[in-house]
Amino acid sequence: MQDPLVIVYAVFATVAVLVFYFLAEGEFSAVLTLSAICECLAFCLLGVQALSTGSVHGISAKSLQMEAIALACRLSGTTWLEGYLPNDMSGDFFYQIVDALALVMVLWLLHRVLVVQRRTYDAEDDCLPVAPFAVGSLVLACLFHADLDDRPLFDTLWMTGLFVGAVAVVPQLWLMTRNKANVPPMMSHFVAVMAISRLLSGTYMWHAHKEITCEPWIAGVEHAGWAILAGHAVHLILLGDFAYYYVKNVATKGLRAPLELPQTWVV
Helix, strand or coil, rough: CCCHHHHHHHHHHHHHHHHHHHCCCCCCCHHHHHHHHHHHHHHHHHHHHHHHHCCCCCCHHHHHHHHHHHHHHHHHHCCCCCCCCCHHHHCCHHHHHHHHHHHHHHHHHHHHHHHHCCCHCCCCCCCCCCEEEEHHHHHHHHHCCCCCCCCHHHHHHHHHHHHHHHCCCHHHHHHCCCCEEEEHHHHHHHHHHHHHHHHHHHHHHHHHHCCCCCCCCCCCCCHHHHHHCCCCHHHHHHHHHHHHHHHHHHHHCCCCCCCCCCCHHHH
C-alpha cells in the first residue's frame, strides 16, 4: 500500500511544476501561485491525518478559524479585482481556484474537528484567545493597507488576511506546547509546509515591495510594502525554533516519525 503522505506530496509537486512551467511559462510572479499551492497542500496534510488516523489530535481549531478568515479576506478581492494577483496566466483563474479549494478544506477540517471527530479534539488545550489577533490585524490593516485595488475596503481586507495569516500559526504552536512536546507527523508537516508557503510569497514581495503603492503617512515612504514584508517576517520568526527541530527530526527519523520537541517548549 502506498504511503498517503508521499502520494499527497507527489501530486502537489506535479501540479506545481506543471503550473509553473506550462501555465505561467516560468514567470517570476507565479511564485505567488506556488505559495497558494503549498498552503492548500498544508491543509490537505491535515485532512490526511484526520482520515487516516481517525483522530484530530494536535489540530488547533483556533488556528483553522484564523486561516479561514485570512483566506476569505484574500478571496474577497482577488475573485474580481486584479491588484494582488500574479501577473502571469495563473492569476487569471488558477490562483483563485487554489485559494477557494484551501478555504473549502479549512471549513471541512473545522467540521471534522468540532463535530465529526470532536472526541479526539484537544479542546481543553486549544485555549489561546484569537479575537485579539484578529482585531489587531484589522486595525493594522486599516492603518497600513496598500492601494493596488484602488478600493480602500478591499485593500484593507486583503491586508487583514495577510496579517491574520501571519499569526494564525500561534494557536497551533500553543497547542503543540501543551501536548507534552509530542507532535503528530502530519501536524509537523503542516506547519513546515505553511512556512514554505510564506517563504515563497515573502520572496516575491521582497522583489515587488517597492512597487506596492499606498497613501503614505510620511511623504515619500511607501509603508504598505514594508508592512507586507513585516507580516511575512513575523510568521517566519515565530517558526524559527520549530524549523530547526523539524528538519533535524526528518533528517534523523524520516517523514513518518512524530516530532519530539524539547521540554523547553512545554507549557
